[in-house]
Amino acid sequence: MNFKTINYFFLIVFMVSFSCKTKKYSKIKVGENQQEIVGQPNIIVLLCDDLGYGDLASFGHPIIETKNLDKLAATGIRFTNFYSAAPVCSPSRVGLLTGRSPNRAGVYDFIPGLKKSEDNRDLVHLQAYEETIPALLKSVGYATCLVGKWHCSSRFNSDKQPQPNDFGFDHWMATHNNVSPSHQNPTNFVRNGQEVGEIIGFSSQIIIDEAINWLDKKENTKPFFLEVNFHEPHEPIASPEELVAKYLPKAENREQAEYFANVENVDLAVGRLMEYLQKNHNKNTLVIFTSDNGPETFMRYNRAKKSYGSPGDLKGMKLWTNEAGFRVPGIIKWIGKDSYRGTSDNVISSLDFLPTFCELAGAELPKIDLDGESFVSIFESGNFERTKPLLWSFYDALNDQVVAMRDGDWKILCRLKNNGEYLPKIHNLYDGNEALVKDAELTDFVLYNLKNDLGETQEVSEKYPEEFKKMKILLNSEYAKLLADSHIWKRTQKFSKK
CATH class of the missing domain: 3.30.1120 (Arylsulfatase, C-terminal domain)
Structure with a gap:
């Protein structure tokens, strides 16, 4: 074999190797009018409501027990520089769904119930032209589901504004904002446009039940995107009495014990879902846990009497532009994949979900500029070089x-x-x-x-x-x-x- 032949041989080997690497998350044609995505992961986002940076044991809380989330952090990636898109709920959720600053969509603050106002706040909603994670993933074969809190429109379950199904969710069971009258036995869930009525139980467990039921019934051949939006630990707080009793000896008062129990109840709900996934979807499922913003300030309004969330060592609280307003717990676990594990100080934002999920799923990005960036590299190397400021x-x-x-x-x-x-x-x-x-x-x-x-x-x-x-x-x-x-x-x- 002469020198030219050897060089040609190694060139072919390099090109084949490079092609295999670039196809890891890319589209491959399998028919004239059909495409299949190699290695499309199932993707689950678990989003808490008002959970503080210091509210999990794995993020330093001295009392609250969160063994399931701690295990998720210990076996996955625990992020110490993880940010939400805004320091309050509605814009944070819009930023997560679109990969863009919520200001671009016109969602600047939480969206109240419908009441005409001078500043046109009653008009605010996520608009139909916005491209979202579920719609983009659905375009490449994903089944999609939302359970929990929506809070992206002033007119919920109305034909006058787009609803979750208009943004790519095949199935949804949600509330406009908070559960009512509290987390216990809520009465205001809507499933695919139909009012459900009272559901016995606690919200975190109810929405996990709905998620698991949907997973059991969905078409098995499809990968899935599941967004689980917990109402906890946002007011009005209600927690199982056995958990409250557990924390009473350690808490300052009953209200604080109820908050601690509220966070653990979310942890138990996550544990149930993880057990289900390990049995049924343990080959290739990406799970992300985080919060929409920082913790509520105790008694900022008259119903916040159980808001004992912790900002940890951060300055501020929810509604602040200091760190505690939007630096939140962040945990990612890729079930069934040999990816990077450990604690990471890489700066990650919920704005990054859309470009990251699109790259993993082989979906095309929107034709507009995004504020988020794909952090796929972190799964292989543990590093992500952010090029855009937050x-x-x-x-x-x-x-x-x-x-x-x-x-x-x-x-x-x-x-x-x-x-x-x-x-x-x-x-x-x-x-x-x-x-x-x-x-x-x-x-x-x-x-x-x-x-x-x-x-x-x-x-x-x-x-x-x-x-x-x-x-x-x-x-x-x-x-x-x-x-x-x-x-x-x-x-x-x-x-x-x-």
Whole structure:
């Protein structure tokens, strides 16, 4: 065999090897009008409501027992720098589904029940043209299901706005916002457009029952996407009495014991689902557990009397642009795959779910710019190099700084001023305040190094002037682009379902 032949042989071997690697998550044609995806994983997102960064034992809680989630973290990936898309529920959920800042979709704050308001908040909903995870995965053969909380529209279960099925969910059983009257024996679930009536039991267990029933009945040949949106530990809290009794000796009072029991009840529900998956879908199932935002502040409103969530060592709470508002527990376990395991300090966001799931499933990405990035590399190497900063613009923040951005180890926050006056708290952007917000300038910047100062206790703009200058320039640029693409609600607009 001469030198030229040897070179040609090794070239062929390299090309075959490279082709196999690139087809790991790609489409392969198997017929004229049919496509099959090699290695499509089942994908499950488990999303808590108001669970704090410090509320799990594996994230430092000294009392609450979460043995199932701790096992998930110990055998999968435990993320210490995991972020939600917003520090409050509705925009966080919209960001997760779309892979884009919720401001682009026009969801700036939680969506209340339908009540006409001057700021057009009653119009707010996830709009039909938005491309979502379930719709994209459904396009490549996935069966899809939502159970739990929806909270992405002001008109729930109405033909006047899109509903979960309009965004790609084959099956859904959900509530508009919280369960009523509490987590125990809820009465306000809707299944595929039909009111269910009272269901005996606790919400976390009820939605796991629904998820398992759907999995048992779905077409077995299809991979699946399942979104499980727990109502816990959001108020109004109700927990099994045997769990409450367990925590009474360790808690400050009965209300705190009920909160602790509430979190453990979610853990027990997750444990039931994981046991089912190990028996029935143990070959290739990706499970992600996280929270929509940080913990509620005790007695921030009169029904928050059991809100004893923990931010851990982070500053702030839910509705803050400091870390506790949107840095949340993050756990990923890939059942049946020999992938990376351990604790990771890579910066990951729920905005990253859409591009990551699309890459794994072989689905085409939307033809618009995404704010999230695929973190598929982390499963092989344990590393993910983020190229885009994470930006939050929450005009109703409880702290003064309503805009925040993280880039690498640095985080910068600022306030907004228009004509020398700080902007008031704003729930929604509409034609009546568009100029006020768009003409505002970023001001009162503060800088933190999160690697050295997890609790944002030391402002370091003077200590690192060059870094401060770069971060200000980047924030001004990123915020300007986001603001230009932020949806403005106008009562004259016409909205339709798909």
